[in-house]
Amino acid sequence: xxxSPSLSTLPPHGFAVTGNQRLRESVTVQQLLRPLPPVKIQxxxxxxxxRFLADAEVYALPVIDDHGKPVALLERPSFVEFFxxxxxxxxxxxxxxxxxxxxxxxxxxxxLVVEESCTVEDAAQIIIGAGMQHMVxxxxxxxxxxxxxxxxxxxxxxxxxxxxxxELYYLAHYDALTGIPxxxxxxxxxxxxxxxxxxxxxxxxxxxxxxxxxxxxxxSLGHSAGDEVxxxxxxxxxxxxRQVDTVARLAGDEFVILMEDLTDPAQVALVARxxxxxxxxxxxxxxxxxxxxxxIGSVVYPRDDAGVGALLSKADAAxxxxxxxxxxxxxxxxxxxxxxxxxxxxxxxxxxxxxERDELLLHFQPQVALAGGAVLGVEALVRxxxxxxxxxxxxxxxxxxxxxxxxxxxxxxxxxNALAQLRAWxxxxxxxxxxxxxxxxxxxxQRGFSGFLAEQLAEHRIQPGLLELELTESVLMKNVDAVLxxxxxxxxxxVRLAIDDFGTGFSSLSYLRRFPIDRLKxxxxxxxxxxxTPVNESIARAIVALADSLALEIVAEGIETASEVEVxxxxxxxxxxxxxxxxxxxxxxxxTWLLNRARSEIVMA
Ligand SMILES: Nc1nc2c(ncn2[C@@H]2O[C@@H]3COP(=O)(O)O[C@H]4[C@@H](O)[C@H](n5cnc6c(=O)[nH]c(N)nc65)O[C@@H]4COP(=O)(O)O[C@H]3[C@H]2O)c(=O)[nH]1
Numbered sequence: 001x002x003x004s005p006s007l008s009t010l011p012p013h014g015f016a017v018t019g020n021q022r023l024r025e026s027v028t029v030q031q032l033l034r035p036l037p038p039v040k041i042q043x044x045x046x047x048x049x050x051r052f053l054a055d056a057e058v059y060a061l062p063v064i065d066d067h068g069k070p071v072a073l074l075e076r077p078s079f080v081e082f083f084x085x086x087x088x089x090x091x092x093x094x095x096x097x098x099x100x101x102x103x104x105x106x107x108x109x110x111x112l113v114v115e116e117s118c119t120v121e122d123a124a125q126i127i128i129g130a131g132m133q134h135m136v137x138x139x140x141x142x143x144x145x146x147x148x149x150x151x152x153x154x155x156x157x158x159x160x161x162x163x164x165x166x167e168l169y170y171l172a173h174y175d176a177l178t179g180i181p182x183x184x185x186x187x188x189x190x191x192x193x194x195x196x197x198x199x200x201x202x203x204x205x206x207x208x209x210x211x212x213x214x215x216x217x218x219x220s221l222g223h224s225a226g227d228e229v230x231x232x233x234x235x236x237x238x239x240x241x242r243q244v245d246t247v248a249r250l251a252g253d254e255f256v257i258l259m260e261d262l263t264d265p266a267q268v269a270l271v272a273r274x275x276x277x278x279x280x281x282x283x284x285x286x287x288x289x290x291x292x293x294x295x296i297g298s299v300v301y302p303r304d305d306a307g308v309g310a311l312l313s314k315a316d317a318a319x320x321x322x323x324x325x326x327x328x329x330x331x332x333x334x335x336x337x338x339x340x341x342x343x344x345x346x347x348x349x350x351x352x353x354x355x356e357r358d359e360l361l362l363h364f365q366p367q368v369a370l371a372g373g374a375v376l377g378v379e380a381l382v383r384x385x386x387x388x389x390x391x392x393x394x395x396x397x398x399x400x401x402x403x404x405x406x407x408x409x410x411x412x413x414x415x416x417n418a419l420a421q422l423r424a425w426x427x428x429x430x431x432x433x434x435x436x437x438x439x440x441x442x443x444x445x446q447r448g449f450s451g452f453l454a455e456q457l458a459e460h461r462i463q464p465g466l467l468e469l470e471l472t473e474s475v476l477m478k479n480v481d482a483v484l485x486x487x488x489x490x491x492x493x494x495v496r497l498a499i500d501d502f503g504t505g506f507s508s509l510s511y512l513r514r515f516p517i518d519r520l521k522x523x524x525x526x527x528x529x530x531x532x533t534p535v536n537e538s539i540a541r542a543i544v545a546l547a548d549s550l551a552l553e554i555v556a557e558g559i560e561t562a563s564e565v566e567v568x569x570x571x572x573x574x575x576x577x578x579x580x581x582x583x584x585x586x587x588x589x590x591x592t593w594l595l596n597r598a599r600s601e602i603v604m605a
Contacts, residue, residue: 028116028118029116029117029119029141031159032120032156032159033148034151036058036061038147041063041096041097042096043096044095045092060076062149064146067146070111070140070147072111073111073137079106082105111139111140112130112140114126114142114151115144123139124157135156138151172184177227180234181247183250186250186258190206190308197260197262197302203262204258204262205262206299207256207275207315209237209257210253210294210319211229211233211292212327212504212525215399215474217292225285229283233294234247234249240278241259245259275296276294280535293328295327296322296331297317297318297322298331298332299318304335315333324395329528347396348404350386351401351410355406355409359384360383361382361383363380364378364379364380364584364590365583367379367577368575369575370574371574375597376433380418380421380436407442407443408443419459419467420460421435422462422466430591430595433594434466434468437470439469444469444483449490450489453495464494467496468495468497471497471499472501480511483515497519498555499521503522503543504525512550512552519552520543520546520547520552520553521555521577523557524557526539528564530567531563537571540568540571544572554573555573555576558578559577559578560578
């Protein structure tokens with residue numbers, strides 16, 4: 001077994017490439033300096049000849065004037081050849097070098113002089129400009145204008161070559177935006193770490209980290225602010241990982257931490273928890289304050305897989321699981337998690353077909369009054385029932401739909417089917433509940449969106465007030481005037497508007513005042529553990545107070561325990577949604593749930 005790192009993991013010899021290094025090292029000409037003693041311009045030519053004869057190694061002699069300024073570089077071959085000619089020694093032997101240089105018979109090129117503080121790249125440019133022969137003959141080096149020594153052009157070339165190699169190495173192995181290892185270097189290190197672990201009987205862990213709703217951050221603040229957010233996240237990841245861990249960027253908002261040489265898998269959860277806690281601190285971006293949460297999945301080698309190839313996709317599957325149960329959390333891999341191999345299927349194409357073949361369906365989750373439990377409404381959540389892969393959660397296919405534009409067709413499908421379901425329940429004699437649907441930015445910005453809503457409401461004979469659109473903050477922040485116009489059109493129909501995942505975006509108060517919003521949904525990341533996490537309680541309390549001052553309704557999502565309900569009631573949040581009341585259910589199971597609930601309420605009354 002080869003225990004040394006593979007070639008591609010090694011930076012070029014002599015160059016320590018680290019994540020923090022700038023692409024170009026600033027090596028100066030001083031590092032090439034050879035302090036060869038110069039000859040003075042008054043010295044006679046025989047004196048120079050003697051120096052050449054005394055030292056066969058000396059290829060050229062630098063000549064300086066009275067003030068120490070470099071004036072010429074006498075090359076051994078041409079000098080010796082000149083003095084081996086007839087009469088040259090007699091005529092010029094006792095005359096000074098100055099006389100020789102000014103006589104016109106001895107040809108000496110103007111020497112190339114470069115300041116020692118000059119970078120090697122700049123020196124190379126100067127040499128290329130002055131004629132490539134200086135690469136061979138070398139050049140003189142000055143220090144603040146005075147002679148300091150000579151340099152060999154070949155040394156310069158070899159430094160430049162090594163720099164180029166280091167640059168290429170860097171580009172191939174490091175992420176240009178954040179300066180941390182990229183996928184290629186991570187793969188090399190992972191392979192090496194696993195081999196090392198086999199030998200020492202240790203463990204290796206991968207943490208797959210995905211920033212929650214990063215697309216919204218990018219969409220609303222712009223790409224350069226998005227880049228800055230990523231850099232700040234990387235700083236927190238590094239601070240949360242152990243010094244020896246590799247923090248790498250896979251792509252976009254996906255990061256991986258490689259933990260080598262582990263003895264106890266519990267260390268993985270420790271780091272994951274540290275990362276999640278580190279994200280609590282709000283990020284101040286150009287006056288906008290945002291909380292960027294992450295979802296983390298982990299896999300441990302060889303416990304979860306004795307091969308290296310599938311580790312990353314298993315960590316990815318665990319990360320998706322963390323997202324599916326409400327984001328801002330951590331999951332370890334377990335075998336029932338499905339791994340998604342992008343190479344083996346084109347999710348986009350399958351989704352396109354899936355929409356056409358009616359493979360989508362809606363699940364419904366009730367929204368209730370926290371005091372008394374009356375059912376106030378229902379949220380429609382899309383599901384994809386894939387013929388081979390079973391039920392695929394929306395967080396796996398909504399991003400694909402958004403990127404490919406399929407979200408428009410998908411979103412229309414959701415609105416149409418949610419209203420059709422309301423109509424069907426009403427026809428069955430069930431109570432008329434308002435239904436909320438999630439609307440993506442692209443769908444919202446479609447021309448004629450409000451016309452489409454009006455058409456659907458009329459077709460299914462549903463009162464507009466029974467339809468609520470859930471928009472995220474990022475939808476509202478871009479092109480404010482156009483957004484306001486669409487919101488006003490929708491409001492004029494009588495349709496209700498809610499802001500989803502409130503608190504995770506930029507919480508800009510000005511838009512809340514301007515836009516005709518009816519309700520805020522407190523994001524589940526603030527609701528989770530609200531009974532034991534004071535910062536969550538403070539945030540939720542601030543959101544409730546804000547909603548109150550603007551006369552908006554408020555609903556908390558992701559409620560899982562009775563003690564979370566208690567805290568929410570205490571801070572005056574009156575509506576809630578979450579697994580505690582019911583998980584999202586298909587239409588049939590939802591109506592059974594509703595009927596049973598109505599019956600139990602009658603019995604209790
Ligand atoms: N851990 C936990 N989770 C809870 C609890 N109560 C509800 N949830 C989950 O939280 C998510 C709430 O929806 P969301 O924030 O709008 O987040 C939604 C929404 O952003 C998106 N999505 C779902 N359906 C649609 C749709 O029709 N159109 C669009 N554009 N997006 C959709 O996918 C996201 C995830 O949807 P789901 O997987 O159905 O996940 C749902 C729901 O199942 C709880 O007590 N604990």
